[in-house]
Amino acid sequence: MPLLDRFARPLRSLRISVTDRCNLRCQYCMPEPEYVWLPRESILDFEEISALVDAFMDEGVDRVRITGGEPLLRRNLPVLIESLASRQAIADLALTTNGVLLAPQARTLRASGLHRLTVSLDTLNRSTFQALARFDELDRVLAGIDAAAAEGFRSLKIDTVVIRGVNDDELVPLLEYGRRVGAEVRFIEYMDVGGATRWTADSVVSRREILARLEAHYGPIAPLDEQTSAPADRYLLPDATSFGIISSTTDPFCASCDRSRLTADGVWLLCLYASTGTDVRRPLRAGATRDELQRLVEAVWSVRADRGAEERLALDRETTLIPIRSLKKDAHLEMHTRGG
């Protein structure tokens, strides 16, 4: 019997943040001048992460995504990837990166067994990149995407957070770029998540608007009829180019959400919007066995009733929900800590 939560959702997808540090400061994620970092000694080592993954696997997890912060900042990351890739039960092993450090690492990542790669790319315009990410790194990101495209990952995706007045004039150029490099582009609605302290309702470009703009350029767009728990709805342009839209803000996918998150210091979060999580580092470091960890996972997931994005939508608020003072008190509320 698969483990189900209160809304009959299975536990399948685990996003593992391997660091809370990042080498960009994107305005939608880390817009503040200063951050409080997780203490170094609290960060899980690779053996600890692998031990936890075993317990999660025992309860049904078969998809793992490595994220952060910026995961490519974590030293020796391929060692962890190799260890996870060797687990037969992990059918899908993916990584999300901003691409800055990707070019020199793409080959090793593929060789260590990584299946899929997603690169965040919000603009093709150098000055927009600099204004949005606050580092002049567009060239290195594009070189990283080129390097990854040459490595033959099972899939290569580009994730773009669309923000009104910032990059919403680049929908077509980004799709054309994705087509050129062989990557599927996914447009993400700007979300009011912890850390997005500049978020406003006006700055969100909805799925409906994204589709209307693309149809005005390309002609009729057909939805792909897929029954998956993936967050993106996929579409086809008239020439059969596919792309995705993640409409977590205007049309959340809580009903089918099978994902949870492990922070770099071992807090297990059942929802991107959860205000608290379960500390799994403590029992692990106290010597809990695989069985004991598995039972903990089961006990926590079986009472899960989170549907944070739907609740956020129902609030109908025009401005950000989590104030800076709360973020300063608890770094675990930040998107870059919980792993995007």
Ligand code: SAM
């Ligand atoms: N550093 C890696 C990267 O840039 O892909 C991984 C972590 S980052 C937090 C992962 C992704 O989270 C971002 O690319 C973006 O897609 C998403 N994200 C962060 N803040 C967001 C927001 N306010 N709204 C929508 N997506 C957001």
